[in-house]
Amino acid sequence: MKKIFTLFFALALLAAGSLCAQDGLFISEVADPGDDFNGRFIELYNASGSTIDFSTTILYLSRQSNGGGTWGDVQLSGSVASGETFVLCG
Numbered sequence: 001m002k003k004i005f006t007l008f009f010a011l012a013l014l015a016a017g018s019l020c021a022q023d024g025l026f027i028s029e030v031a032d033p034g035d036d037f038n039g040r041f042i043e044l045y046n047a048s049g050s051t052i053d054f055s056t057t058i059l060y061l062s063r064q065s066n067g068g069g070t071w072g073d074v075q076l077s078g079s080v081a082s083g084e085t086f087v088l089c090g
Contacts, residue, residue, distance in 0.1 A: 024048025041089035
């Protein structure tokens with residue numbers, strides 16, 4: 001039976017920077033094309049009116065796959081301008 005890869009992503013906010021900065025940041029797409037790990041990605045969209053800088057607004061992407069009991073956390077880096085997307089893959 002083909003293993004179904006289950007993605008579960010959550011943004012964990014830490015108390016660094018203003019909470020208003022991430023009010024418009026949300027997950028706009030999660031892709032798992034053909035259950036091929038090389039094509040998986042997640043897209044974040046900034047619907048706020050300002051740039052979100054991950055050096056001042058600390059955010060993590062948490063991942064759990066294949067029904068596993070452990071989580072993998074990745075701290076986001078860079079920035080995403082207002083009205084733009086931020087794509088993570090790999």
